[in-house]
Amino acid sequence: MPSTHALLSASSSHRWLNCTPSARIEEALENRSSFYANEGTAAHALSEHKLREFLKLPTQRPTSDFDSTELNYYTDRYVEHVCELISEAYTRCNDPRVLIEQRLDYSHVVPQGFGTGDTVIVSDQILDVLDLKYGMVRVSAEDNPQLKLYALGALDMYGFFYDVQTVRLTICQPRLDSISVFELSVAELTQWAEIELKPKADLAFRGEGEFAAGGHCRFCRARATCRARAEKNLELAKMDFKAPAMLSDEEIAEILTKAEDLAAWAKDVWVYAEKEAISHDKQWTGYKLVEGTRKRKYTNEGKIAEVVLATGQYNESQIYTKNLISLTAMEQLLGKKTFAEVLDGLWEKPPGKPKLVPKSHKKPEWNRNQQAKKDFED
Ligand code: SF4
Structure with missing residues (x-):
């Protein structure tokens, strides 16, 4: 084969x-x-x-x-x-x-x-x-x-x-x-x-050449345990912070350039360590497995409704919620053409919440004078 x-x-x-x-x-x-x-x-x-x-x-x-x-x-x-x-x-x-x-x-x-x-x-x-x-x-x-x-x-x-x-x-x-x-x-x-x-x-x-960590590590099978990636990310810890006590704007900008990769790497290591502990009984010094937070959930929704309504004190509108399906699901249901024809003017795409990204990001810079800012502040 x-x-x-x-x-x-x-x-x-x-x-x-x-x-x-x-x-x-x-x-x-x-x-x-x-x-x-x-x-x-x-x-x-x-x-x-x-x-x-x-x-x-x-x-x-x-x-x-x-x-x-x-x-x-x-x-x-x-x-x-x-x-x-x-x-x-x-x-x-x-x-x-x-x-x-x-x-x-x-x-x-x-x-x-x-x-x-x-x-x-x-x-x-x-x-x-x-x-x-x-x-x-x-x-x-x-x-x-x-x-x-x-x-x-x-x-x-x-x-x-x-x-x-x-x-x-x-x-x-x-x-x-x-x-x-x-x-x-x-x-x-x-x-x-x-x-x-x-x-x-x-x-x-x-299998030769230099290890080089970067954005391409994201889906590498070695991403959690690779030394080159760890060393690259730990460089941040070696930053030479001097007095005064508060970080300067330049230092914060420098941290930002590394923070995304650092956070992704730390998460990969965490997920790997947790998986090893759960699946292979691996013991990590200073850590242990505990049961996660329990959340309540109905086991029989039909029966619950029957019991509550049978008290005679509550009606269906109090115990059920009714929402429109999502815009995407509606577009799938009606088809693009009908959706555009019959729902024209009945939906909107509000401006997204501004977020900080590297200068190289292909989206244009957010214009704070636009309505977007007002909508966001509202
Ligand atoms: S995780 Fe290590 S081996 Fe994988 S691409 Fe990154 S540097 Fe190379």
Whole structure:
């Protein structure tokens, strides 16, 4: 049986390109499936089914524990976008090749490298590589190495049948209402593969190079126990605070630049330690397991209502609450078109509460003179 996961997978490429030893380190650690990963798998399976239906290919609707109107709605949004791009490809050539959940081999540039592209459309002029991300962490398509690896695989396998000039990378995040698109030429992609990808992939395959902690540690299997990450984060503790007693503005700004990573790292270590204690009876000096806070809950809501109403002192409006379903659920129920027509002017999107982010954040700076400030203060 061929392996289903490459050591240098496309989905972990952001990590092994930034920290080349990480792939071999992760190889030795257990890959625990998470609720979010399983939810993503369900979204991909349903999307694949819908796209196969659109392409009139044999398919059977998958079932999962995540089946819901929400899953149906958001996968529809992704599929709609893919279908638009497929139709667009037919305007460029008569026989575009549409690949759904296709294994793409990029081992000509990365040792033993392969991955599964969600959707790839190969046509004259443009090669489209689309990725569905069902999670809530925003991911940009700009220079995205995962999608560039899929593109390299697709070009190697099918590129010679078409006159491809441009590679268009698209990340769809329907739950964030986000479609991120980035284009580069085939020449730029090939140059990146030769100059940056190949040397780093060779190092990563051998498990060599320097450990380098950063944002890419977030989903690394070694994130809780990695020394390089710990050392980087503990640098904060080494800050040389001098008199006076109160921190200066410059010192607070310096702490802010590190606080987010520090908090994420501390949480990872905590979760790891707690899991080890619960699952493997691990004893940590100075710590113990206790039972969490208990919360009361009804065991039989129907019976409760029956008993309370039977007293004759209370009516249904006192014991039941009645709320409208959420805007998203309403839009799913009515469909986008009817929702826009019949509910126009009956809903609003109030300004979000301002929050502090690094200057590099892509949102424009909050304008305190705008109504937003007044609404927030109100
Ligand atoms: S946690 Fe970060 S620094 Fe450590 S191995 Fe993983 S990616 Fe590299």
